[in-house]
Amino acid sequence: MLQLSRYPFHTLKTVPQTSDNRSTGLLLQAGFVRQEMAGAYIYLHLGLRVLENIKRIVREELDAIGCSEILMTSFGTREHWETTGRWDTMDNLFKVEGASGKYYALNPTHEEIVTPLMQEFIQSYKNLDNCAVYQFQTKFRNEARAKSGILRGREFLMKDLYSFHRNSEDLDIFFEEVRKAYVRIYERLGLGESTRYVFASGGAFSKYSYEFQTDLGIGEDDVYVCSKCGQAHNEEIIDPTGFVCVECTSKEHFIVQASEVGNIFKLGTRFSNAFGLGYTDAEGKKQEVVMGCYGIGVSRLMGVIAEKFMDEKGLVWPENVAPFSYYMIVIGDHLEEAKKLAKKLESEGATVLIDDRNTGFGAKAGDTDLLGIPYRIVLSDKTLAQGGYEFKGRKESESRIVIL
16 A cells, blocks of 8 residues: 555646646646656656556466567667668667767667577577567657657657567467457557557558557547448558548548557568578478567557546546555544555455545545546545445546445
């Protein structure tokens, strides 16, 4: 349990005028984040708990399909980036000079790191039965302008997964497993009904890549949705002559503003070719490894969830994501009763924040709504005289007494 009387951070009375959008403003006001500079944020205790809850859900779903978690370096060598030809072609690549005069990249993505790493472990087709590794890592992107809060920053937390296969058929099978895992992730985060599977540009890798886009009413992408079959398309692949659905060829559509919360790519042999990553097949012949990559922006998801569910009073976190399950307000000399109740709730798997500050009920109730914690409990002389505590859900208008 967390006692606010012993907590170093506090909420603000108003939304900072410098915030890029309302959700980022609420995260600042509620004490989840602080802005270090444009595009870079510090995650305070409450914000970190939200990030960890998102990571936990992502981790559970990836582990369930046989992926292995690792942690790679944030730095990449210039040589590796030159090997793939991206040192001079990636516009938003951060380049830093070391003390020895050597240059390094602050990685926005990790193909240049993971591909040579896996050369040590992939020699035979037997090494490719189930070869998929992922990480949660801070990424860097040298954006010219960073004006979307934590939705798009110069520094951000991302989950990236890389898979290695004997052939494109094996990749296709695993690709579908990851797609289904992503669907489960967004459902558990509370975004399932508003997140679409979107055809997008495949760039240098394939005709199409695939994105997961959450309808927000704001966002950097216009998503064209087929009125007949429901397939979604990123604006970047729409023919200038007009919309034609890639699935059913219908021209009828509607447009939604959305924010990308994940992407999955079939890389093919683009990076294995560059680094010479191959394997020996069952006949003893040398073959190229086929790769896939799969990203989820963890810090962006926090911003998307905040934007999606906020109301006029403040943040509204889904239960699986919220920093705490319960916000317990203590009025009067009832801290020990509050701790006893908190321990009981924690034994049942819940998490509890106790507001035992020496402030009035109005200030505490206001912070309850601002922080967006799912359930509010009030312990006071009045509630205890009725044999219990006052209980109210964040989205409910009425409270009720629950008997202890």
